[in-house]
Amino acid sequence: MKRIDALRALYPDLKETVVVTIMGAVAAELHSLGHRPGFFYLEHAMGLASSMGLGIALSRPELRVVVLDGDGSLLMNLGSLTTLARYGPPNLTHLVFDNEVLLSVGKSFTTATAEGADLAAIAQASGVPSTATLRDEASLVAAFRAAVQGDRLSTLVAKVDPEGPASYFLDFHLLENRFEFQRHLKSLAAARRP
16 A cells, blocks of 8 residues: 555545644655645654644544654654553544655665564554554555544554655745644634633
8 A cells, every 4th residue: 555545545534633744755745635724744853743643632632633653753752652552542543654664764774663563563562442553545544534533542553665755845834834733723722612
């Protein structure tokens, strides 16, 4: 399965969520499908998308929060799984695209998942209540929809091909994204006030 195809299939389901992506291919490919004010591309902070998503999910329990992560990124902050499980926000879906390489620096650098590390099993052993490894688009879409509409913290691992975008460049300044995202979160809170 190609990550861009998976993102394209999931894109309509992201409309009613707040999304935090990790840097690199995930951010570039999601942005290429069409930016929304509820998308935050966490550039220059490898490993921290799940931590940021956790903070938003805990502070804004009325929102559905989706973290789009990568295997290299998650492996860089593997302890985040125990922290996610400890707090267990039911409004957080953590989707990890596992291509078994550090794609942004070249396909020759494999990750531990290429040698058998199982991120879904690690998440489950850490106490995440709902985990799965998905290998095709149809099962990914079904599992993702169930997770986003459900009431439990979920970590889904999508096994994808080690292919990336032609360019990792986002025509969107980091500060512009930060302020737009902040305004979007505030507008969602304001819309809920009586």
